[in-house]
Amino acid sequence: MPFSLVNQVPDWVPIWLTPVWLLGMGVTAGLLILLLLWGVGLLVSRIPVIGRLAEHSLSRNVALAVLSIAGFALLLLVRLMQLFSSAAGGDGTALTAGGLVLWICAAAGGAVALAAVLFVLTSRRAMAEVPMAIREGVLWPFFILAVSASLLSLVITLVVRDPIRMLSDIGRLPFAKTTTESYSIPAPEGEEDSPPQPLPLADSVRGDEIERLSMTADQPLELMPSPDPGPRATSIMRVSPQDSYEWLRGGALVNPLPEESIDTLYVINKGTAAAKLNMEVSIGPLYPEASMVVWTALAVVALFLVYMVHRTLMPRISAVALVTAKSEIAQPMFLFLAVAGCLAMLIFVWLAFFTFGEDVKMLKDTGMALVSVLCIVQAVWAASTSVSEEIDGRTALTVLSKPLGRRDFIIGKFLGIAWTVTLLFTLIGLAFLIAVAYKPVYESNETYTAGLTWQTCYLEMSQAVPGLALVLMKSLVLAAISVAIATRLSIVANFVISFSVYVLGHLTPLIVQSSETTFEIVRFVGVLVAVIFPNLELFNVQAATAGGKVVPFEYLGGALLYSTLYGAIAMLLALLLFEDRDLA
Numbered sequence: 001m002p003f004s005l006v007n008q009v010p011d012w013v014p015i016w017l018t019p020v021w022l023l024g025m026g027v028t029a030g031l032l033i034l035l036l037l038w039g040v041g042l043l044v045s046r047i048p049v050i051g052r053l054a055e056h057s058l059s060r061n062v063a064l065a066v067l068s069i070a071g072f073a074l075l076l077l078v079r080l081m082q083l084f085s086s087a088a089g090g091d092g093t094a095l096t097a098g099g100l101v102l103w104i105c106a107a108a109g110g111a112v113a114l115a116a117v118l119f120v121l122t123s124r125r126a127m128a129e130v131p132m133a134i135r136e137g138v139l140w141p142f143f144i145l146a147v148s149a150s151l152l153s154l155v156i157t158l159v160v161r162d163p164i165r166m167l168s169d170i171g172r173l174p175f176a177k178t179t180t181e182s183y184s185i186p187a188p189e190g191e192e193d194s195p196p197q198p199l200p201l202a203d204s205v206r207g208d209e210i211e212r213l214s215m216t217a218d219q220p221l222e223l224m225p226s227p228d229p230g231p232r233a234t235s236i237m238r239v240s241p242q243d244s245y246e247w248l249r250g251g252a253l254v255n256p257l258p259e260e261s262i263d264t265l266y267v268i269n270k271g272t273a274a275a276k277l278n279m280e281v282s283i284g285p286l287y288p289e290a291s292m293v294v295w296t297a298l299a300v301v302a303l304f305l306v307y308m309v310h311r312t313l314m315p316r317i318s319a320v321a322l323v324t325a326k327s328e329i330a331q332p333m334f335l336f337l338a339v340a341g342c343l344a345m346l347i348f349v350w351l352a353f354f355t356f357g358e359d360v361k362m363l364k365d366t367g368m369a370l371v372s373v374l375c376i377v378q379a380v381w382a383a384s385t386s387v388s389e390e391i392d393g394r395t396a397l398t399v400l401s402k403p404l405g406r407r408d409f410i411i412g413k414f415l416g417i418a419w420t421v422t423l424l425f426t427l428i429g430l431a432f433l434i435a436v437a438y439k440p441v442y443e444s445n446e447t448y449t450a451g452l453t454w455q456t457c458y459l460e461m462s463q464a465v466p467g468l469a470l471v472l473m474k475s476l477v478l479a480a481i482s483v484a485i486a487t488r489l490s491i492v493a494n495f496v497i498s499f500s501v502y503v504l505g506h507l508t509p510l511i512v513q514s515s516e517t518t519f520e521i522v523r524f525v526g527v528l529v530a531v532i533f534p535n536l537e538l539f540n541v542q543a544a545t546a547g548g549k550v551v552p553f554e555y556l557g558g559a560l561l562y563s564t565l566y567g568a569i570a571m572l573l574a575l576l577l578f579e580d581r582d583l584a
Contacts, residue, residue, distance in 0.1 A: 009159050012441045017156045018454035019437045019461045022289060024153025025167065026296020027146050033301050038130055041121035116309045126312040138325040138419045139307050145426065146300060162287075169285035170293055172209065176284040179203060185221060185267055185275040196227045196266035205283060207257030212282040213247040215239045219271030225257050227266045239277070240270075289458045303422075310415065316404055320412025321419065328382045328420040337374045341428035344370055345435040349442055360439045364464050365542045367432045371425065372471045378424050379479035380498045382417045384491035387483060391581065392490070410574050414483045421475050429468050437461045466551035467541050473563040474539040478502060480567040481534075484574035487581060504529065505536030534566050 120126045134143050157163050181202050188194045207225075215223070220240040235256045239245040247253050269275050311318040328334060348363050387410075389395075400409060437457045444452040481501055485494045504511075511526045538559055541551055 012445065012452075014159050014161055015452060015454045016438045016441045016457060018160050019289070019292070019458040020434055021153050021156040021160050021163070022166070022292045022458070023296055023433065023461075024149045024156065026293040027300055028150040028153055029293055029297035030300025031146055031150060033297060034304055037121060037301075038127065041123075041127045044122050045124040045127045047122075116313060117305050120305070120308050120312045123312055126308060129311075130308070133308065133311055134304075137307065137311070137322055138329070138416075138423070139304060141329065141423055142303060142426070145430075149430075166287045166290050167293070169287045169290045172285035173288070173291055173294065176288070178212075178280065178282040180278070180280045183277040183279065185217075185219070185269050185277055187272065187274045188269050194268065196222075196224065196268050198227075199223070199265045199267045199277075201263050201265060203283075204261045204263035205257070205281060206259060206261050207255050208259045208286045209283050210247070210255070210257060210281060211249045211284045212280070213245075213257075214280040215245040215277060217241065217244075217275050217277045219269060219273060219275030221275055221277060222268040222270060224266050225262055289455065289462075292458070292462060307419075314411075316408045317412040317415065320404070320409060321415035324382075324386050324413050324416025325419040325423075328378075328386060328416065329423065331385070333381050334378065334420065334424065337378055338424055338427050341370060341374050341424075342431040345428065345431040349435050349439055359443055360436070360460055363439050364436055364460070364467070367435065368464065368467050368471055368542050371428050371432060371468065372474060374428060375421050375425050375471065375475035376478050376498070376502060379417060379421050379475055380482045380495055381491075382420055383413075383479060383482035383486040384494045386417065387413050387486035388490055388494065391487070406578055407575055410483065410487070410578050411571065414480060414571060414574070417479050417483065418476055421479055422472065425468075425472050425475065432468070433461050433464065436464050463550070466556055469556060470539040470541055470551075470559055473559055474536055477534055477536075477563050477567050477570070480570035480574070484570050484577060487574055487578040501533055502536065505534045506540065507537075508533055508535045509537050535562075538562060 134140060160166075179202060183199060185197070185199075215237065217239045218241050221238070223237040223239070224235050226235075237245050237247075237256050247256065249255075267277070310321075345367060348367060352359070400406060437460065440452060440457050440460055443449070478498060478501065482494055482498045485497050489497070508530050511529050541555075
């Protein structure tokens with residue numbers, strides 16, 4: 001690569017910075033996608049019938065309902081076709097009752113979200129207000145952070161090895177698959193060694209994209225990528241009834257296949273009869289870690305689109321949310337928590353946990369716990385200062401004297417607090433991920449361990465992302481509870497009750513389990529606690545994350561559904577408590 005600094009920096013620098021670079025390139029891709037969507041939206045919104053649809057509330061609601069129903073019907077049709085195809089293939093794929101409920105909720109939510117996004121992209125006023133919404137709203141800190149990450153990734157490109165191939169592998173991600181084929185090899189015609197016979201493959205393959213190659217045969221066979229392998233003996237693949245052949249990417253064996261695409265192998269039957277060859281090939285990009293670019297870009301796009309959706313569809317609520325978020329971000333408490341969290345992540349890198357080689361796991365466990373506590377502190381503090389203090393100071397009475405309802409006031413306050421918590425979470429979360437990516441490098445240098453690769457740093461960082469997502473869900477649930485408490489109680493009572501809920505929420509599964517074999521009244525109290533208090537232990541996957549376990553998407557979807565439902569219940573309680581509150 002021109003102007004590359006790979007050979008001028010220590011080896012640990014690209015090992016640490018390559019996962020950070022992938023994260024930054026994902027942010028860059030997200031910004032480019034948003035710019036493209038804005039351009040398309042400007043063009044589409046110029047169509048008179050479509051562009052003015054948002055100006056009439058009745059037409060807007062009808063359009064949203066029609067788009068949501070059409071989107072849900074399309075998703076339902078696609079899922080039914082997949083189920084029928086699976087049943088026809090005989091793989092036994094079926095949906096459980098819980099999986100069916102989760103899928104219906106996800107499909108309905110996805111359809112509504114898609115309809116809202118399409119509506120925003122076709123609104124002339126929304127597209128015209130995009131620059132102003134970014135510049136004056138809560139999106140401005142996110143935008144500055146995203147641009148900074150994008151510029152940093154461009155600088156890091158100079159020290160990353162093979163960046164062009166990593167980015168090009170993004171297009172190869174959808175083509176990853178595993179195929180199994182059986183071939184019949186005729187018996188040799190004479191006693192002398194016969195020349196290699198061509199063996200056409202079902203699909204053309206590239207050697208550098210093979211993740212796993214496994215072969216079994218009932219006769220001794222030799223396979224090679226060309227009829228004349230020459231002096232390169234490593235290109236000959238030998239398989240027999242007693243000794244199968246298996247090659248794994250990253251294993252000890254040298255890749256026997258060339259980097260260019262081939263559609264034919266050459267085989268020599270060393271046996272005395274016709275042979276049956278079974279071949280299993282797993283194909284994937286050389287750098288599957290490039291998927292982080294895709295997921296990061298989707299997260300950036302979703303973040304900006306969510307803000308534009310509620311700004312366009314709920315302007316009065318968004319106005320309250322904007323004022324609340326700007327006020328809380330300007331508070332010294334927000335700055336203190338952000339700086340303290342980032343500094344703590346920096347200290348955790350050099351802090352010795354005395355865990356006999358498990359310091360990376362301890363860093364992930366401690367870091368996620370700190371992110372959770374700081375976000376919850378910010379949520380409770382913001383709810384107390386922006387809701388209870390405004391009620392006690394008669395500021396809420398002045399605000400509600402304008403054409404603004406109590407429902408708009410409470411929901412807007414919650415959205416403003418949610419955006420503040422999300423910004424704090426993003427700042428500390430990025431510092432946490434960078435620290436997790438560097439910790440294996442630091443431990444390798446301290447213990448003089450050789451063989452560390454950037455894929456190890458990437459694996460440690462990527463495994464922490466699901467846990468961070470669950471931390472954000474838990475913080476928003478407690479933010480909703482804190483808003484409900486703030487409608488009636490002061491800041492001290494809010495902190496006491498909120499952190500009591502935090503403790504009991506983590507103890508809920510233990511309380512229910514311990515009350516199963518006791519008296520009836522104890523069992524009733526245990527069930528009552530489980531019904532009233534949120535099960536916060538559902539969002540606690542620190543042990544799995546620290547242990548290198550993969551958190552499945554189904555679990556994240558179920559946690560998102562639970563947090564959404566419980567947050568909605570908490571907001572309904574907040575509306576009921578605030579409805580008859582005397583503000584005078």
